[in-house]
Amino acid sequence: xxxxxxxxxxxxxxxxxxxxxxxxxxxGIALGQYIFYQRAFPNDPKxxxxxxxxxxxxxxxxxxxxxxxxxxxxVPCRHNGSIACFTSLPWxxxxxxxxxxxxxxxxxxxxxRRLWTISxxxxxxxxxxxxxxxxxxxxxxxxxxxxxxxxxITFSTPFMLSALICAVATDIIISGCVYFYLRPxxxxxxxxxxxxxxxxxxxxxxxxxxxxxxLMATVFVSKPELGYDVSAAGMIIVKCHINSVLAVLNxxxxxxxxxxxxxxxxxxxxxxxxMQLADMSTGxxxxxxxx
Numbered sequence: 017x018x019x020x021x022x023x024x025x026x027x028x029x030x031x032x033x034x035x036x037x038x039x040x041x042x043x044g045i046a047l048g049q050y051i052f053y054q055r056a057f058p059n060d061p062k063x064x065x066x067x068x069x070x071x072x073x074x075x076x077x078x079x080x081x082x083x084x085x086x087x088x089x090x091v092p093c094r095h096n097g098s099i100a101c102f103t104s105l106p107w108x109x110x111x112x113x114x115x116x117x118x119x120x121x122x123x124x125x126x127x128x129r130r131l132w133t134i135s136x137x138x139x140x141x142x143x144x145x146x147x148x149x150x151x152x153x154x155x156x157x158x159x160x161x162x163x164x165x166x167x168x169i170t171f172s173t174p175f176m177l178s179a180l181i182c183a184v185a186t187d188i189i190i191s192g193c194v195y196f197y198l199r200p201x202x203x204x205x206x207x208x209x210x211x212x213x214x215x216x217x218x219x220x221x222x223x224x225x226x227x228x229x230x231l232m233a234t235v236f237v238s239k240p241e242l243g244y245d246v247s248a249a250g251m252i253i254v255k256c257h258i259n260s261v262l263a264v265l266n267x268x269x270x271x272x273x274x275x276x277x278x279x280x281x282x283x284x285x286x287x288x289x290x291m292q293l294a295d296m297s298t299g300x301x302x303x304x305x306x307x
Contacts, residue, residue, distance in 0.1 A: 035248030042255030049262035056270035081112025117156025123257040124149040134197040148186040155179035184230035191223030222260035229253045
């Protein structure tokens with residue numbers, strides 16, 4: 017292979033390797049958070065536990081697919097003069113590409129259910145989140161089909177930019193609504209303000225990080241000369257979403273084994289806020305009765 021062309025190709029693939037390195041560290045953080053969650057909240061609803069385990073499974077498969085891609089590029093293709101090495105994706109990478117869009121959809125749907133509760137069953141708000149998240153999943157699925165044909169099509173098609181815009185818009189809506197409905201002082205409550213503020217800060221910070229990575233990916237895709245750089249953000253954004261869910265769940269007070277968690281049972285709150293906080297922290301099975 018011509019040294020000049022080889023150097024140019026490696027320049028295009030270097031951002032992916034950079035993002036892959038960071039994603040490995042974030043994968044380790046997610047595993048640590050998952051272990052803590054399983055030990056600290058043994059009485060959480062089964063559906064929540066299954067959902068968290070499902071996210072960790074997707075994260076593991078994403079790491080496997082990303083590893084297969086980096087291996088195929090920098091090991092077998094290093095001394096291979098065939099351009100097919102750099103234009104075709106192995107099936108593991110195609111799987112990882114699909115997971116890149118499936119994880120945001122799953123996490124945003126998880127938060128949409130919480131928004132439904134804290135917003136007082138606001139159908140327009142919740143429906144908007146579900147709709148935008150579903151659109152980005154559909155567009156991402158189309159990209160997976162294109163990516164299986166030729167890797168360059170994945171970055172040149174307008175579907176990529178549209179999917180990223182939908183994902184970022186959804187994250188912004190979720191973060192903004194969490195702050196609006198759970199902001200300190202909204203209900204004039206003093207005894208729970210610290211816990212409420214902590215939950216809000218964790219949610220906003222993780223949402224801000226996810227939005228920042230998504231915006232960075234959007235800028236990369238919108239610039240043709242930076243199109244391949246989106247691979248770095250794509251590998252990181254999956255970890256941001258998964259760590260976001262785990263961080264919010266782990267921000268609660270750990271429950272003791274054998275005791276049903278009811279962290280709000282000794283706090284006097286308005287009935288509507290009690291139900292909202294209970295759903296955000298322990299799920300709908302642990303709501304506080306009206307006082």
